[in-house]
Amino acid sequence: MRRVAVIGGGAAGMMAAIAAARAGHSVTVLEKNEKLGKKLFLTGKGRCNLTNACETEELFQNIVTNHKFLYSSVYGFDNHAAMQFFEELGLKLKTERGNRVFPASDHSSDVIRVLERELQKRKVDVKLRTEVKGISIADGHVNGVRLENDCLLPADAVIVATGGYSYPSTGSTGDGYRFAEEAGHTVIPCYPSLVPMETEERWCQELMGLTLKNISLSLHHQKQELFRGFGELLFTHFGVSGPLILSASAYIGSLSPAKLQLFIDLKPALSEEQLDKRVQRDFLRYQNRRLGHAFDDLLPKRLIPYVLQAGMLSPEKQVNTITVVERRRLLSVLKRFPLHIRKLRGYSEAIITRGGISVKEIQPQTMESKRVKGLYFAGEILDTDALTGGFNLQIAWSTGYAAGCGIE
Numbered sequence: 149m150r151r152v153a154v155i156g157g158g159a160a161g162m163m164a165a166i167a168a169a170r171a172g173h174s175v176t177v178l179e180k181n182e183k184l185g186k187k188l189f190l191t192g193k194g195r196c197n198l199t200n201a202c203e204t205e206e207l208f209q210n211i212v213t214n215h216k217f218l219y220s221s222v223y224g225f226d227n228h229a230a231m232q233f234f235e236e237l238g239l240k241l242k243t244e245r246g247n248r249v250f251p252a253s254d255h256s257s258d259v260i261r262v263l264e265r266e267l268q269k270r271k272v273d274v275k276l277r278t279e280v281k282g283i284s285i286a287d288g289h290v291n292g293v294r295l296e297n298d299c300l301l302p303a304d305a306v307i308v309a310t311g312g313y314s315y316p317s318t319g320s321t322g323d324g325y326r327f328a329e330e331a332g333h334t335v336i337p338c339y340p341s342l343v344p345m346e347t348e349e350r351w352c353q354e355l356m357g358l359t360l361k362n363i364s365l366s367l368h369h370q371k372q373e374l375f376r377g378f379g380e381l382l383f384t385h386f387g388v389s390g391p392l393i394l395s396a397s398a399y400i401g402s403l404s405p406a407k408l409q410l411f412i413d414l415k416p417a418l419s420e421e422q423l424d425k426r427v428q429r430d431f432l433r434y435q436n437r438r439l440g441h442a443f444d445d446l447l448p449k450r451l452i453p454y455v456l457q458a459g460m461l462s463p464e465k466q467v468n469t470i471t472v473v474e475r476r477r478l479l480s481v482l483k484r485f486p487l488h489i490r491k492l493r494g495y496s497e498a499i500i501t502r503g504g505i506s507v508k509e510i511q512p513q514t515m516e517s518k519r520v521k522g523l524y525f526a527g528e529i530l531d532t533d534a535l536t537g538g539f540n541l542q543i544a545w546s547t548g549y550a551a552g553c554g555i556e
């Protein structure tokens with residue numbers, strides 16, 4: 149039996165603590181907040197999309213960074229194992245659109261409650277309002293964690309599950325990156341990810357609240373396409389947000405926004421030829437109208453002036469005076485409506501942090517450091533990240549479980 153200290157009582161920390169306690173170790177969780185799972189509580193808009201019920205192989209297609217590193221831990225405790233784990237703890241689950249798994253009650257608090265109950269059952273010592281200041285290492289082996297007033301809590305193994313930088317109000321303020329660097333680890337530069345974007349186009353704020361549904365969005369870095377997806381985009385007071393924008397942001401990382409461009413295909417179900425026919429039909433029907441009123445059947449009303457502006461056409465122009473060249477220009481705007489990114493919003497609005505502890509220095513089966521014996525990492529602190537859909541919490545469950553089971 150080892151004395152295990154887990155730093156951080158979030159998703160990964162609680163899972164690691166349960167796995168270590170089940171393996172017979174004496175476990176203490178150190179959490180600086182007044183309660184466990186503060187971020188978990190916010191997840192899935194308070195409903196907690198705790199994993200995804202897809203085929204396990206499909207999980208990896210949704211992991212943006214270092215999916216290969218996660219093979220061992222995910223196959224050791226995959227999405228189906230996670231669902232079984234929660235159901236065995238008495239949490240009823242349901243699966244929604246896109247295989248997203250939620251508690252049947254729609255309350256993230258129920259996820260936290262069953263984890264807390266299991267921690268208690270396994271006699272894990274949970275110390276709240278306890279901030280870890282550092283990790284104590286001697287002769288290449290951890291021997292404890294340093295708390296306030298230089299107090300040392302002795303431990304044979306330490307699991308760092310302090311999360312990233314996103315939503316710092318939940319406690320994830322990046323402390324673990326410092327601990328890792330002090331222990332000799334490389335931290336890959338961090339960026340906000342799954343985050344809304346500010347646009348150069350100030351007029352986006354005029355469309356605040358407008359959602360474009362069933363559109364296709366692509367993100368380009370100079371000539372290279374980084375992302376393409378289908379779904380929803382939302383205009384906000386600063387630019388754009390919504391599921392498609394969050395997903396696109398996951399591919400940006402260190403790239404300079406000045407070199408990035410978004411293109412919206414407003415009618416992805418129609419080829420350019422089909423769309424041309426459709427536009428010609430509408431033009432014939434509304435030939436005596438002004439252009440500003442000729443797209444009412446095709447586009448959301450509020451968007452029309454900006455589509456015409458991008459096509460360099462006046463809304464006052466009479467439909468029956470549109471030339472072929474002008475119509476083609478409009479078609480190209482409808483299929484490739486451009487937006488320029490000014491910058492990504494900050495960590496306080498980012499679902500996750502991209503970057504983190506270099507996975508090259510971590511054993512993928514056990515999450516143990518290759519540099520310091522008895523030191524483990526789990527969850528968002530690692531340089532791995534995924535798209536929305538329950539995949540980021542799955543990373544926390546799988547790596548937390550691997551770390552808890554990995555203690556010798």
Ligand SMILES: Cc1cc2nc3c(=O)[nH]c(=O)nc-3n(C[C@H](O)[C@H](O)[C@H](O)COP(=O)(O)OP(=O)(O)OC[C@H]3O[C@@H](n4cnc5c(N)ncnc54)[C@H](O)[C@@H]3O)c2cc1C
Nearest residue numbers: 156158159160180191192197280311319527528538540541
């Ligand atoms: C608004 C929002 C919604 C989300 N929704 C989903 C979703 O529906 N599905 C999904 O898969 N993912 C979702 N995510 C992402 C997911 O929540 C995270 O990836 C996951 O919580 C990471 O778990 P973690 O345990 O690594 O870190 P965290 O949950 O951030 O936990 C880290 C814990 O460590 C503690 N800590 C930090 N430093 C110290 C220290 N020095 N001493 C003691 N304690 C410390 C913190 O207080 C915190 O409690 C969402 C994220 C956000 C912000």
